[in-house]
Amino acid sequence: MWYKILYGLLVVVGGLAYGLLLGGISRKITARLHGRRGPTVFQNYIDLIKLIRKKTAISHGTMFFLAPMFRLLGGIGVLLLVPIVTKSAILSNFSFGGDLIVVLYFMVFGCLGMALGAADSGHPHSALAPTRGLAQMAGYELPFLISVIGLAIAHNTVSLGTLVSAQQGGILHWNLFQYPFLSIAGFIAMLGMYMAYPFSVVMAPQEIAVGPPTEYSSTFLSFMFTGRSLFGVGKYVLFMDLFLGGATNLLEAFVKTFAIFLFVVFITGVFPRYRTEQAVKFFWTYPVVIGLIDFIRIFIK
Template identity: 70%
Template sequence: MWAKILYAFLTLIGGIAYGLLLGGISRKITARMQNRRGPTVWQNFIDLWKLFRKKTAISHGVMFYLAPMFRLVGGAGTFLLVPVVVGSPYLSNFSFGGDLIVLMYFMVLGCLGMALGAAESGHPHAPIGVTRGLSQMAGYELPFILSVIVLMVADKTATLEGIVRAQQGGILHWHLFTHPFAAAAAFISLLGMMTSYPFQVVLAPQEIAVGPPTEYSSTFLSYMFSGRSVFAVAKYLLFMNLFLGGASNLLWAFVKTFAIFLWPLFITNVFPRLRLEQSVLFFWTWPTFLGLVDLLRIYLVR
């Protein structure tokens, strides 16, 4: 048991570092796409250390202090429920029976805690950002949960491990190919989860500062920063396990999560921004329709 906790902790540290590195790589790629040199790929580590060691002199109440913790715990908790390598004694974290349902609850914990804390900060931009974030969450959760339900019904299991085992036996057994419509719905809703560009109205630095974290500074921001990084890695791992057949070793986990990481990155660099009602309407039409198509297909084929 203690060994398992130790391995999960080490995996978590690795996940945070990997998330920060991916953030640096995305800044570099964005810069190259804009014909710039860009910062080093280690820039996010430097930023994190600087933020962590900055002084803070702001007090807005208890929830304001707790929100970055919620964000970090939400990210880390999601990460710890997703196995990195299924079946490995070291890298499978705390995945257990029924973990997909717990996971989907856990994924909104960070957002909700952030919403409470940001609302207490008293800055007028923060509630606007919170409203946008929660509305958009109601948008992308629907197609995502639909596609997860498709996989759960098809494989007759609610665990990530079972879903990964159902995909073994070659690339054509991946759910990306056996359930292409559900996969398309989920990968479109991934764009909303990552607040990548067409659905970036939550943060919107040009109009509402940075939305919810407007009042957050220094150490608070460093917790949110690392929570966000590890949450991103958790989502890439989750999508790898759901659609790309999991990973048999650490190298494959890196390759597959990196491939998933490139998808929102390339979309974000070439698209303008949608308004809130446009993005919610989009999530409730096309990806939802795709998810429903696959759900219907499963019932008809059976």
């Protein structure tokens, strides 16, 4: 039991390093796409260290204080619940027989924490962001659920481990190719989940400062930051497990998550932004229709 916790810590540290790196790469790529030089890929490490080294942290209240913990907890939780490398003692994490539904709900935990902290700051803009986020969430979750439920029914399981092992045996066994329409719906939903560009109104850096973390600074912000990075990695892994056949070794995991990451980043780089209701409407139409093709196929089968 105790070594599990140790492994967990290892995964968290590794995941954090990877997540920060991905963030840096993303900033770099986006900058290049925009014709800027952009910061170094290690910029996020620097930012994190800078934040941690700040001397004072301003607090607006109890919930404001607790929110970063919740955020971090959410990030750690999601990362540790998804199997990064199946059948690996360390990297299969705490995944268990019914983890798919758990992950879906646990993902909310961090967001909820962040949203509450933002609200407690007393800044109207930071409360605005969660409402946008929740609305958008109601948007992208529909196609996402279509693909998740479709896969669960198709493979008769709610366990990510089982889902991954069902996709073994060649690239064509991947759900990406087995259920292409479900996958398309899922990946479009993922763009919303990452608040990637057409759906980035939640954070909307230009209009409302920086969204939920408006009032956050120093240590608190560093926790938010860390949580977010971990959360991001967790979700990449989740999508890898769902659609790309999981990973049997660490390298495969890196390659696949990086591929998904690149997909997100490139789309982010080239799109303008939807308003919330436009995003919601978009999610409820095209990806849903696409996803339903496979969904109904599974239903009939």
